Amino acid sequence: MDDIRFPQKTTSKTISLLSQIPFPVAASVEAINQKDGTKFINAFSQKVIMVDEGKQHNGQDKLAEWFEEALVSHGASVDVKKASVSDKCVVLDVMMDGDFVASHNITEPFQLYFAFVLENNFVTSMLITDWDSFQPSMKAVWANRANFEDPVSSVRISPRPQQIPPPGWVKVKMQAVGLNYHAVFNARGLGMHSLKFPHILGGEGAGVLEDGTEVLLYPAMGDSDFEGDETVDPKRNIFSEQTNGTLAEYVIAPHRNVVHSPRELSAVDASVLGVTWLTAYRMLFTKSGLRAGQTMLVQGSSGGVTTALIQLGAAAGMRVWCTGRSPEKRELGLRLGAEKAYTSGEQIPEKAAAVFDTSGEVTWSHSMASVKPGGTVVTCGVHSGRIVPTELMSIMIQELNIKGSHLGTFQEFRDLIHFVVARGIKPHIGLVLSMEKADVGFRNMIDGKTEGEIVITV
Template sequence: MRAVYVEQADPTDPLAALRIGERPEPVAPEGWTTVKVEAAALNHHDVWSLRGVGLPADRMPMILGTDAAGVTADGRPVIVHSVISTPGWIGDETYDPKRSLLSELHQGTQAQWLAVPDANLVDRPDFLSAEQAACLPTAWLTAFRMLTHDSGLSGPGTILVQGASGGVASAAIALGRALGHRVWATARTEAKRQFALDQGADAAFEPGARLPERVDAVIETVGEATWSHSLKSLRPGGTVVTCGATSGPNPPADLNRVFFLQLRVIGSTMGTRQELGELLDLLGRTGLRPRADRVLALDDAREGYAAMIEGDLLGKIVLRP
């Protein structure tokens, strides 16, 4: 079958490690199901895998991808929940210390076929296309958990989303608006600031800009480049929720500001299958739908990866095997 995979990591040039070609079709063990993939989305997790971060050489070749929508052998349209918990784990699977994502221990989603645990399949509602559904399991689910489980907000508030055009950030803008928050966003270009407004932001600013007032929560995916601004933008007692560091993982701590203003710094990773169901309910109630920057054939995946690495995208990039 055709697949996008990494055979040998390249820490300095991830595109050089990208391979598109034939891989063996999956064999589903007991308790697993084979899914024909209709759409798979790209995430920065895939770029880290190409760099070899969290993916040692002895697990390669590894098919990339954590997100997929497809159809089971009996014709059931499904969305794949990517968090694989250990057998017997009970409760929030994101807290399982031995959890993994597809494309870490098990082959990923950017292929014609995928094997996944039965418990990780969620019925795909009729109101979502395969391309829309493929955007949900990583970026949209992560944004949803950040805004609900992690933000510290029990009602409408003001949130700042850093780096508005990325997958999680653009989802957070749209979901923040749907959840009733006032949403501000930052972006480097006028086109990306307009995109933020189109996604539902109430205002969009240049990176590092002084805001009209301090916010209740910051959705932080950028890391080093925006961290200081994120902390300075919070009201006393506010929360910065971080799920990534696309500009670098080692921002200045600024601990004086953190303890003096009693700020909360919360890490967030993915979400639960239950939260994926809650996200689907929200989309069904509000009519909100994910936006794909572009939909590409599997063999054109290199174009999508290059755009994601350069930040040349507005929303999610989706592959159709």
């Protein structure tokens, strides 16, 4: 490479700092200020990985496109304020200037952090963040903004800063995380509380403490002074709403929310109990009023909550019926313990004592038509729509019960764990993905391509 030649606008401090860091990094900064794409690309390896705003760009060709679109088109320049050099890593604290108001609504100059990894005198990766990358970071799955129509487009899989546990909290190194629809709602901007972006997604999971203790996470937090059923605490929230979520290498959690994991459960199996299976447990054992031997109808047979309901109901001695949109989905329900499986919307031969609806608008009429007089419809989901028709005369005359259900109490969580272990239940996991492929899991959930719970390994 040629010697570095700094443009006149480069400050003396920047020149001084760049003279003390590895040549490829200094050359890339000079290239930004000179708007020289060739010189910029020459500082990087052919298989470079660059991440900016959580978006990954692989290879020199994609990096060249990014350089023109993200920097040159905005007249960008950088002024280095601080540098940190370790064995193969260089982190720069920079102020970026240019014309970003119209496209990004950003007032210039603004602070960014550039982190470079080097090998054989080339930059092999570059990470640009608006958070202090001098501090420890971690892999994470997060949403950069709310997008109701296409939530997957907001999902990012890239480093985020680690958090320091405040008093009364602990750090958990995550091993496996159950992927459920709550994360989809969050990416859409929906939650019990106003959501702030960016934030890490995920509401349940299993991991280990610093001393190696294997643990599960109880998902719900709230007002420590609230008395009664904590699922109706007005301040209740779960991971990823007012705190970072569980789809990360490390999670900080209140002491109370960390529960020892039984040795009978693997991290993957345990990871789904916090939200998905706890939701199903409360629907069945707290809300439905069912007794062993009675008939229950589960609307669906392949989702996380529906497969949990089938497995829990069969283990508890219920007569379990389910519905499914395809022969494969109905067959799965039968394999998991259902006595009968019907096509979606099919009239069942006799009405059930309780119907479990996890979808909403699409299945609601069939749910109401399938419950016997005095029976109960338990609802926990609105995936297909939140507004449903209600015929009050039937509800009144047949004395039907409609009950909503959300998560479960801490005691119900402990009871669920004991029940699963005592009955030897192995939660049905349909798909296990690495964190790098979490977006595939999100898309499968939204498209209904599920065969039980989806788990992300960390």
